[in-house]
Amino acid sequence: MIRRRVFLIAVALQIVVLLFMVTSSYALDRFGKVITIQTEAYDTEDVFYGDYVHLSYLAETVRSENWFATDDVRSNQQIYVLFTPDEQGSIILRQHLIVK
Amino acid sequence: MKKSWIESESKKWVEEGIIDESQKEAIASRYERQSTPMLFFFLAAVLIGLACLSLIAANWTSIHHLWRVVLIIGAMLSFYFVGARAFMHNRQGIGVFAFVVALSIFGAGIFLLGDMYHFSMNSAFAFLVWGLAVLLIYLSQPQVFIWIFGLVVVFIGQFVSTMQLHDFDWLLMALFVVGYGTVGYFIKQQNLMWLFTSLLSILLLAFSIQELTYYWYTIFALILYLFSYIIKTGVVSKPLQGVSILSMFIIVVYQALFFNWGWQPVVNDIVYYLFLIPFLSLAVLLAVLNRERFGAIQIVLFLPVFVWPEFSTLLAALVLFAFSIGKMIEGDQLEDSRKEKLGIIAFLISVSIVYVEVAWLVLDRTLFFLIGGIILFIVGLLLNRYQQNQMKGSDDHDST
Numbered sequence: 001m002i003r004r005r006v007f008l009i010a011v012a013l014q015i016v017v018l019l020f021m022v023t024s025s026y027a028l029d030r031f032g033k034v035i036t037i038q039t040e041a042y043d044t045e046d047v048f049y050g051d052y053v054h055l056s057y058l059a060e061t062v063r064s065e066n067w068f069a070t071d072d073v074r075s076n077q078q079i080y081v082l083f084t085p086d087e088q089g090s091i092i093l094r095q096h097l098i099v100k
Numbered sequence: 101m102k103k104s105w106i107e108s109e110s111k112k113w114v115e116e117g118i119i120d121e122s123q124k125e126a127i128a129s130r131y132e133r134q135s136t137p138m139l140f141f142f143l144a145a146v147l148i149g150l151a152c153l154s155l156i157a158a159n160w161t162s163i164h165h166l167w168r169v170v171l172i173i174g175a176m177l178s179f180y181f182v183g184a185r186a187f188m189h190n191r192q193g194i195g196v197f198a199f200v201v202a203l204s205i206f207g208a209g210i211f212l213l214g215d216m217y218h219f220s221m222n223s224a225f226a227f228l229v230w231g232l233a234v235l236l237i238y239l240s241q242p243q244v245f246i247w248i249f250g251l252v253v254v255f256i257g258q259f260v261s262t263m264q265l266h267d268f269d270w271l272l273m274a275l276f277v278v279g280y281g282t283v284g285y286f287i288k289q290q291n292l293m294w295l296f297t298s299l300l301s302i303l304l305l306a307f308s309i310q311e312l313t314y315y316w317y318t319i320f321a322l323i324l325y326l327f328s329y330i331i332k333t334g335v336v337s338k339p340l341q342g343v344s345i346l347s348m349f350i351i352v353v354y355q356a357l358f359f360n361w362g363w364q365p366v367v368n369d370i371v372y373y374l375f376l377i378p379f380l381s382l383a384v385l386l387a388v389l390n391r392e393r394f395g396a397i398q399i400v401l402f403l404p405v406f407v408w409p410e411f412s413t414l415l416a417a418l419v420l421f422a423f424s425i426g427k428m429i430e431g432d433q434l435e436d437s438r439k440e441k442l443g444i445i446a447f448l449i450s451v452s453i454v455y456v457e458v459a460w461l462v463l464d465r466t467l468f469f470l471i472g473g474i475i476l477f478i479v480g481l482l483l484n485r486y487q488q489n490q491m492k493g494s495d496d497h498d499s500t
Contacts, residue, residue, distance in 0.1 A: 006236060
């Protein structure tokens with residue numbers, strides 16, 4: 001009887017996990033705030049792949065004047081960043097902090 | 101041991117009058133037929149799971165997002181339903197098969213949905229949820245293959261997290277040791293504990309390499325070794341001791357081979373010695389208290405050979421020789437041929453390493469391979485003669 005209950009709970013939890021992933025994404029679409037991030041293209045020509053466009057976000061780049069933390073950053077370390085809109089309303093990275 | 105072999109052999113024993121028919125039956129009944137169909141069901145489940153995965157992945161982009169969710173959850177629930185029905189009708193093989201497929205779909209579902217809805221997957225959290233789900237399903241239906249499946253899921257998650265994401269996940273480690281370890285302890289099957297301990301030691305080595313320095317693994321291996329005294333059950337203590345000794349042997353081989361190539365660490369870490377010295381002393385004390393004369397010899401593998409930088413390669417080689425000779429003598433004294441063979445193999449490896457270390461730098465390449473071949477040939481001849489003497493000795497013993 002207990003095993004049956006554990007089985008039902010285990011299956012139910014798995015469904016909850018999967019549904020949570022789906023609904024949280026739609027909730028973000030419904031209730032989240034839309035921001036505009038400027039993209040930039042690079043490497044538009046390649047000997048092997050031909051012409052193609054690879055886009056990256058401008059906000060991903062940290063300019064040296066915005067760097068306020070130490071240089072000692074480990075790979076995969078969490079970094080908190082502050083985004084603010086620029087004159088055109090596009091979001092850029094203003095500041096970032098490292099939480100040890 | 102093969103049941104068919106026992107049956108054919110015991111038939112001869114009955115004919116020769118060594119045993120009678122009832123004794124033959126009694127001996128044969130001790131060797132249960134191994135459940136090969138179960139293994140086939142398990143492998144079939146894994147293959148079909150992979151097939152489903154690749155089929156869906158190939159056509160994935162043309163299906164609407166919400167239909168994909170329905171497909172994943174529907175397929176998972178169907179396999180759980182089939183599995184539960186099979187267990188109710190006492191068809192264990194099909195039940196395990198269906199459950200493993202359902203759990204594979206759940207795991208794949210996490211990653212597929214993560215990809216669809218742009219979840220950041222740079223942590224082992226998905227593996228934690230997956231591993232927990234497998235453990236819960238195991239608790240509801242305690243089948244060994246489900247446990248193995250979960251163990252491998254958690255192991256892969258932790259390994260990927262440590263080596264690729266450079267982030268050792270402590271929650272996942274807790275699930276591995278406390279969750280799967282405790283269950284494995286209660287299953288009481290030695291081969292499963294060997295699997296568990298081997299995977300655990302690989303994770304500890306990965307942790308040492310990524311988060312500390314490789315030599316910290318010595319401390320973890322020593323803790324596993326000490327645990328083999330605390331948990332006295334043979335099912336657990338043998339794999340614990342075996343894996344810690346074997347992994348340390350590999351570490352010392354590495355040290356003997358690669359220290360000369362400039363890979364030798366400079367160990368000024370006092371904290372390391374603060375852990376090592378008390379644990380080593382405790383290991384020696386336990387070996388003495390348990391009257392294990394040879395237990396103390398195998399502890400040499402844990403010695404920090406890099407403590408004397410100029411002679412560390414020589415020290416590593418000496419440690420290997422001390423261990424292998426100790427094992428051979430132990431095997432001989434206790435009349436344990438397995439230990440004796442282990443000692444011989446360890447000795448052969450030690451000889452080869454010393455030969456490579458010394459000869460590669462000095463000798464011409466052709467001469468190097470030629471002398472190496474001759475040395476191995478002579479060792480082989482000696483081993484052969486030794487084994488023949490052993491067999492002769494045991495025949496003489498039988499005839500008297």
